[in-house]
Structures are given as C-alpha cells and as structure tokens.
Amino acid sequence: xxxxxxxxGIIGYGTYIPRYRIAAREIARIWTDGQSGTPVEAKxxxxxxxxxxxxxxxxxxxxxxxxxxxxxxxGAVWIGSESHPYSVKxxxxxxxxxxxxxxxxxxxxxxxxxxxxxxxxxxxxxxxGSGMQRYALAIGADTAQGRPGDALExxxxxxxxxxxxxxxxxxxxxxxxxxSYVTDTPDFYRRADRPYPVHGNRFTGEPAYFxxxxxxxxxxxxxLGRTAADFTYAVFHQPNAKFPQAVAKRLGFTDRQVAPGLxxxxxxxxxxxxxxIGLCAILDIAQPGDTxxxxxxxxxxxxxxxxxxxxxxxxxxxxxxPLTATYLKRAVMIDYAIYAKWRGKLVxx
Amino acid sequence: xxxxxxxxxxxxxxxLEGQRHRHTGEVRFPPQPPALDEDPNDWEPYQLSGxxxxxxxxxxxxxxxxxxxxxxxxxxxVRLEEGPxxxxxxxxxxxxxxxxxxxxxxxxxxxxxxxxxGVLVYGYKFRPRLS
Numbered sequence: 518x519x520x521x522x523x524x525x526g527i528i529g530y531g532t533y534i535p536r537y538r539i540a541a542r543e544i545a546r547i548w549t550d551g552q553s554g555t556p557v558e559a560k561x562x563x564x565x566x567x568x569x570x571x572x573x574x575x576x577x578x579x580x581x582x583x584x585x586x587x588x589x590x591x592g593a594v595w596i597g598s599e600s601h602p603y604s605v606k607x608x609x610x611x612x613x614x615x616x617x618x619x620x621x622x623x624x625x626x627x628x629x630x631x632x633x634x635x636x637x638x639x640x641x642x643x644x645x646g647s648g649m650q651r652y653a654l655a656i657g658a659d660t661a662q663g664r665p666g667d668a669l670e671x672x673x674x675x676x677x678x679x680x681x682x683x684x685x686x687x688x689x690x691x692x693x694x695x696x697s698y699v700t701d702t703p704d705f706y707r708r709a710d711r712p713y714p715v716h717g718n719r720f721t722g723e724p725a726y727f728x729x730x731x732x733x734x735x736x737x738x739x740x741l742g743r744t745a746a747d748f749t750y751a752v753f754h755q756p757n758a759k760f761p762q763a764v765a766k767r768l769g770f771t772d773r774q775v776a777p778g779l780x781x782x783x784x785x786x787x788x789x790x791x792x793x794i795g796l797c798a799i800l801d802i803a804q805p806g807d808t809x810x811x812x813x814x815x816x817x818x819x820x821x822x823x824x825x826x827x828x829x830x831x832x833x834x835x836x837x838x839p840l841t842a843t844y845l846k847r848a849v850m851i852d853y854a855i856y857a858k859w860r861g862k863l864v865x866x
Numbered sequence: 867x868x869x870x871x872x873x874x875x876x877x878x879x880x881x882l883e884g885q886r887h888r889h890t891g892e893v894r895f896p897p898q899p900p901a902l903d904e905d906p907n908d909w910e911p912y913q914l915s916g917x918x919x920x921x922x923x924x925x926x927x928x929x930x931x932x933x934x935x936x937x938x939x940x941x942x943x944v945r946l947e948e949g950p951x952x953x954x955x956x957x958x959x960x961x962x963x964x965x966x967x968x969x970x971x972x973x974x975x976x977x978x979x980x981x982x983x984g985v986l987v988y989g990y991k992f993r994p995r996l997s
Contacts, residue, residue: 571976843996
C-alpha cells in the first residue's frame with residue numbers, strides 16, 4: 518500500500534460529459550436488426566468540436582472553480598487518455614495554456630488504456646505528498662473509438678474528470694492510501710497507427726477486469742484492515758453496466774454503495790474518465806465523514822485502488838461548479854447517421 | 867505561415883484573456899498592441915469571466931473552408947459582462963432556441979482542423995449557460 522509522506526487529498530474536482538447521446542438500441546438497429554441485447558442504455562458522443570483536450574479544459578475549469586485557487590498555482594497538468602488528439606504533441610501544453618497554468622508547470626500525457634487518469638492521480642499524490650509541489654491536476658479524459666459493428670461500439674463513449682490534489686488540510690476528500698496491481702494481460706490493445714482497438718477474446722473478463730480489480734481492491738482492504746462494509750460508497754471502472762456491479766458484489770459491496778457512482782448505463786464507458794467521473798458524482802452527494810473506495814482498471818492490464826474520506830469542505834465547494842447530474846441531464850439524442858459523420862466513420866470519396 | 871498566426875492568437879483564443887486599462891479600468895478584447903501615444907504599460911492582461919449575453923446572431927448555411935464538418939452553425943455577437951462585444955461561434959445549441967439577450971458562457975472548443983499534416987486550432991465559442 519502506498520501513502521505519501523505528507524497527507525494529501527482532493528481539493529477540487531470537476532467533470533465534463535458531452536451533451537450528445539446515442540441509444541444502444543440505435544446501434545443495434547444498424548448491426549443486428551435490433552435483435553441483440555445491449556450492455557448499456559446509451560453512450561455519450563463528443564460533438565464535432567470536442568476532443569480529449571476540450572473536455573479536459575472544461576473539467577479542469579470546474580475543478581479550479583471548486584478549489585478556488587488560481588491556475589498559476591498548479592504544479593502539474595497531467596492528462597491520462599488513450600485518445601489524445603495528437604500522437605506527438607502533448608495535450609497537456611494546450612490544456613495548461615487554456616487554463617493559464619503555464620509556463621512554470623509540469624505537463625505530460627499519461628497512457629494506460631482506461632486507467633491512464635488514475636496513473637496521473639497516483640503521480641499527483643506523490644508530487645504533492647513529497648512536498649515538490651503544493652497542487653497537481655490529474656485528468657482522465659477520452660473520446661473512445663469502437664470499430665463499427667464491434668461490441669465496443671455500444672459502449673465506447675466520451676467524458677472527462679479532473680482532480681486537483683493538494684495538502685490534506687485543504688482537502689474536500691483526503692486520499693488515505695492507494696495500491697497498484699499490474700500484470701501483462703493481452704485482453705485489449707491497439708497497435709500504433711491502427712484506428713480501432715481489438716479484444717484478445719479469451720483474456721477479456723475474468724483474467725483481466727475481474728482479476729486485476731479484485732487483486733488491487735482486495736489487497737488494499739486487507740492492508741487497511743477494513744472491509745467493504747466500512748465504506749459509504751464504492752466506485753469501479755465501468756466498461757458496461759454489468760461488470761462493475763458484479764465485481765462490487767464479489768468484493769462485498771452492496772448496490773446501495775455502488776449506485777451513485779455507476780454512470781455507465783447512461784453514458785457508456787468513458788475509458789480514462791469512467792471511475793473518476795463516478796467518483797465526482799459521489800462527491801456531488803457525499804457528506805462529511807463519508808468514506809469512498811475507488812478502483813480503476815486499464816487493459817493490458819492493471820488496477821489502482823484508493824481509499825478516500827470526505828471532509829466538511831465538500832459541502833461549500835461542490836456548489837461552485839456544475840454537478841455531474843447537470844451534465845447527465847442535458848442529453849440530446851442523435852441517430853447513427855449523425856454519429857457516423859461526427860466520429861469520422863464515413864469514407865469521403 | 868498559418869501555424870504562426872494560430873500560435874500568436876493562442877492566449878486570447880484559448881482562455882478569452884483581454885486587457886484592462888490600469889487607470890480607467892476599461893476592459894478590451896481582443897488584446898491590442900499599445901497605440902503610438904500610449905504608455906505601453908497602461909494595458910495589463912485581464913482574464914474575462916466568459917459570461918455574457920447574445921447581442922445578435924446569425925446562422926451560417928454556406929460555410930467557409932475548414933468549417934464544412936460543422937454543417938449549418940450559428941455565430942453571434944456576444945456582449946461580455948465586462949463590456950466588450952465579441953464575435954464567436956455558438957455551440958451545444960439548436961438554432962430554434964436562440965434569442966437576443968440569451969445568457970451564454972465561453973467554452974474552449976476545436977475551431978478548425980487544418981488537415982492531416984496540419985495543426986488543430988482551439989479557441990473560444992459560446993453556449994447557452996448551463997443551469
């Protein structure tokens with residue numbers, strides 16, 4: 518288990534979810550004549566002027582508003598994503614300049630499939646906990662791609678979450694401990710220059726999502742000497758509606774603990790944003806003293822687990838920026854034709 | 867050439883940073899170099915709130931090069947809270963809901979894709995204010 522030398526916490530958080538949605542049954546209409554089951558109700562779709570950079574900027578502005586610190590106080594702007602707009606040219610520099618955080622700031626893009634954002638969070642805890650910087654911004658954001666007709670297309674969605682890590686005494690939620698569990702597991706990958714990822718079929722599920730999450734979460738609980746029942750809320754990476762509910766149950770968490778952070782049925786799998794947006798949705802409703810257990814997952818594969826405790830500061834700060842529910846509410850449904858056009862799936866002759 | 871032009875505009879475009887006059891408090895956008903008869907230190911960088919109202923708007927149906935992917939889209943003159951009038955694209959809205967005086971807020975979005983080997987250009991747009 519990892520704990521920084523000086524205690525740290527989240528002093529500001531912010532989400533962003535695009536307003537567009539496509540219903541899973543609309544995707545099923547195209548590929549299976551509407552006859553297949555669907556893993557979620559709908560997924561969020563980025564508008565034609567949105568990408569990982571723009572979503573990161575809005576989530577980060579919300580986090581800065583809640584933290585009430587100037588952007589220039591940030592010591593790091595770190596963005597975890599598997600859909601950075603450029604292969605070479607950091608998203609972090611654009612986001613840092615858009616926030617006004619530069620030029621005296623560390624900026625970098627992180628990559629670890631769906632847990633790139635939590636990699637940035639763990640690193641931010643270390644940067645602040647070691648005393649190298651007072652504040653660090655960690656973002657998980659993705660505009661995920663699924664091959665037309667592939668099972669992934671039903672869930673691969675878009676969203677962002679931004680967390681500002683700072684000293685525990687300023688936190689709206691302290692991050693008490695974390696742990697990382699990583700094994701080489703070929704469950705899902707995308708080779709360089711390929712447009713869509715593929716599943717390593719037999720590795721999906723048990724050896725990947727379930728093994729990594731159960732290992733990380735189980736070990737953190739054991740080392741903390743706590744059980745699922747000791748936490749008010751729990752949130753897990755959510756590639757669909759079923760997996761996070763199943764893994765929660767195996768670990769001993771109830772539907773009641775998981776429900777507030779379970780957004781995949783409404784917006785799909787926001788990849789690097791998924792668990793972190795769920796955490797933000799919990800912070801939107803949590804009370805001082807509540808405890809939160811979060812476990813992320815990234816294919817390839819690995820999990821980061823975190824134990825958090827909510828403080829008094831959450832009550833006043835949550836009102837300073839739009840709640841996750843505000844972004845969920847403004848859903849505008851689009852059909853497959855518009856989706857195909859916006860997501861670059863049309864071949865222009 | 868184009869890359870340099872976009873790069874030069876990045877600060878006002880990315881975060882709507884204007885200028886404020888140190889003595890009169892006047893706020894202006896976009897930032898300008900000092901006039902010949904001005905003290906170069908009279909205008910300081912000033913971060914605008916991004917909040918304003920639609921002063922007037924129109925809808926572009928024949929879009930210029932580089933904007934075709936957006937299809938039909940609205941542009942507006944936005945009166946910012948701090949005073950300046952800014953021309954910008956509107957986003958995340960339907961033409962039918964737009965009215966003069968509608969409260970809007972700034973968001974940073976992708977303005978233009980200059981091609982496979984070109985840069986992505988980001989900048990301010992406005993959307994109906996989130997409730």
